[in-house]
Amino acid sequence: MPPTNLADFTNKKMDHEQEASEENKLSQDCKELILSLPREKGWITPYLYLFQGFWYSSTEIQAINTFQNQFQAKDNDVVIASVPKSGTTWLKALTFAILHRQYFPSLENHPLLIFNPHELVPPFEFVIYDEINGQTHDLSKMPEPRIFGTHVPFTSLAKSIKETDCKIIYICRNLFDTFVSTWVFVNKIMPKFLPTLPLEEAFERYCEGIIGFGPSWNHILDYWKESIARPKKVLFLKYEDLKENVHFNVKKIAEFLGCPFTKEEENSEVIENIIKLCSFEKMKELKVNKSGTMGKGRIVENKYFFRKAEIGDWVNYFSPSMVEKLSKIIEEKLSRSGLSFRVYDFNSSS
Numbered sequence: 001m002p003p004t005n006l007a008d009f010t011n012k013k014m015d016h017e018q019e020a021s022e023e024n025k026l027s028q029d030c031k032e033l034i035l036s037l038p039r040e041k042g043w044i045t046p047y048l049y050l051f052q053g054f055w056y057s058s059t060e061i062q063a064i065n066t067f068q069n070q071f072q073a074k075d076n077d078v079v080i081a082s083v084p085k086s087g088t089t090w091l092k093a094l095t096f097a098i099l100h101r102q103y104f105p106s107l108e109n110h111p112l113l114i115f116n117p118h119e120l121v122p123p124f125e126f127v128i129y130d131e132i133n134g135q136t137h138d139l140s141k142m143p144e145p146r147i148f149g150t151h152v153p154f155t156s157l158a159k160s161i162k163e164t165d166c167k168i169i170y171i172c173r174n175l176f177d178t179f180v181s182t183w184v185f186v187n188k189i190m191p192k193f194l195p196t197l198p199l200e201e202a203f204e205r206y207c208e209g210i211i212g213f214g215p216s217w218n219h220i221l222d223y224w225k226e227s228i229a230r231p232k233k234v235l236f237l238k239y240e241d242l243k244e245n246v247h248f249n250v251k252k253i254a255e256f257l258g259c260p261f262t263k264e265e266e267n268s269e270v271i272e273n274i275i276k277l278c279s280f281e282k283m284k285e286l287k288v289n290k291s292g293t294m295g296k297g298r299i300v301e302n303k304y305f306f307r308k309a310e311i312g313d314w315v316n317y318f319s320p321s322m323v324e325k326l327s328k329i330i331e332e333k334l335s336r337s338g339l340s341f342r343v344y345d346f347n348s349s350s
Helices: 006-024 028-035 058-070 088-099 124-128 159-163 175-189 199-207 216-229 239-244 246-256 263-267 270-277 280-285 287-291 320-334 343-347
Strands: 039-041 047-051 054-056 078-082 147-150 167-172 234-238
Touching: 028 058, 047 058, 054 058, 058 124, 078 088, 088 147, 088 167, 088 246, 088 270, 088 280, 124 147, 167 216, 167 239, 167 246, 175 199, 175 216, 175 320, 199 320, 216 234, 216 320, 234 239, 234 246, 239 246, 246 270, 263 270, 280 287
Parallel strands: 078 147, 078 167, 167 234
Antiparallel strands: 039 047, 047 054
């Protein structure tokens, strides 16, 4: 459909220029691959492409391809996986503090006080294998056990992750709150020359599964099924459960990772100190998370990783028809899987 006014024309021109700029940076193999894939309008990039059953930007596809071909997992590696905006930042902080607690027993000089969790637990697709923006990450210098992050679905993980004894901790959140958090985040980091994404338009795309690393329900189900088949390999957590009983779940994470808290640690309130260090309130007020930035290609301000951390905030955005539509999709997609979310997560803010 041709542009109907100056603003429409300008936006389409900017989209075309951004797409051309991104594609010029791709390898020739990736350019050819992209041309063969179904595509739809993106949220923050001109297009998303359907690759291995999920939607990605062109640069993400190149990074994932490299990740799949090059990454060699170690048995003591830990991977934090999630759909975007599901509590990833919090889980990264908790896991880092749990695994490295013997090196940083004092809260006075802890790395989490001066580094954003995404710097300490780098994502495969945005940092380690982001060749487009000249990112380099020397994995040999990472302290062990190494901790990585990813939004890549289980089926698309590097083969070595699946075949070694490395552990995966997956966190998901009710899809109503996940959608709202994603929409708010996208509009905050949207390039200035692009208009904000209307809620209704974003919602329709979301319901069709067209969102980065989506369909979200398939992403969740992939890891859920693997956690049932291999519970010693994949620990499946719900954001709502983690918030409701952080102490219990911190112990659960430590046990899963093979480094349970000793009686002495419990008596000296090591668990409580980790919880306080990684709390939303604490992390949000740190200088690095108020004024720092991340990324080389698309610069993201750290403060945007900390919004409300509330359960049920979606009620302030959803119309009754939106609630009905997404509820039906969730019921259809999760039925017969054995996975469920508490009803109040979807139907009230309590």
